[in-house]
Amino acid sequence: MSDYVTYEQDGGIVTLTLNAPERRNAISTFADCDAVVAAVQRINRDRGVRAVILTGAGSAFCAGGDLKxxxxxxxxxxxxxxxxxxxxxxxxxxxxxxxxxxxxxxxxAVNGPAIGLGLDVACMCDIRIASDNARFAESFIKVGIVPGDGGAWLLQRIVGMSMACELSFTGDQIDAATAKEIRLVSKVVPPEELMPAARALAGRIAANPPEMLRMTKRLIREGEHSRFGTLLELSAAYQALAHSTEDHREAVTAMLEKRTPSFTGR
Known part of the structure; x- marks a missing residue:
């Protein structure tokens, strides 16, 4: 794996860090992209991973593409x-x-500027939290190009069509408070609290059955483009699988016995 991404695992929580602070974690090479792909593939193969945090090294989350x-x-x-x-x-x-x-x-965990491709990388994640230092811009128009990485699809689903158009057509930069106002991020915290807040959130997620987390995420993803009836069919199939797991039985038993459940992924 390239040095562009560092991979740290603590129990069921993986932290991925974009690790090129000298270029504000800008993405410019196939090796950079391959490093992200390899990290995700590693996560997908490890069924013990229950939550992932993505952040940036240094003062930026990701400054987008490399202008040089x-x-x-x-x-x-x-x-x-x-x-x-x-x-x-x-x-x-x-x-x-x-x-x-x-x-x-x-x-x-957006620790600083998330610009252009950097904003879209944040939008590729399920949840976004930001430090007060974070700044956001869908700034492709400012350098005479278009959102080539899926941002035109992602952003409107998060902030709505009107705001997505405003950000994309102007290239304007917004601060963390404005990002929370338009629901681009769900929480803003002081810089020193960002990673503790991300780890706490990841911990609350990771406390749940790993296979059900993955199936729930897949249902949400499919729900973005499926007909309601189609999603109901998929949900029924997933629910049948879920009811047959040891983790389901453990969850119900623990709730009835008023104790903390212990999930194994089986």
């Missing part, structure tokens, strides 16, 4: 029109699909 690489036509944006299209598919879009489809619940 754009200027010099290096890395992902190198080559002909046909090359660029394929590069996006292989690089940034492969990363976006992997992170969005991560089996385990994901929390973006």
């Amino acid at each position: 690489a754009m200027r010099d036509r290096k890395g992902i944006i190198e080559g002909s029109h046909a090359d660029l299209r394929e590069n996006y598919r292989r690089g940034v879009q492969a990363m976006a699909a992997a992170l969005y489809d991560c089996d385990a619940p994901t929390i973006a």
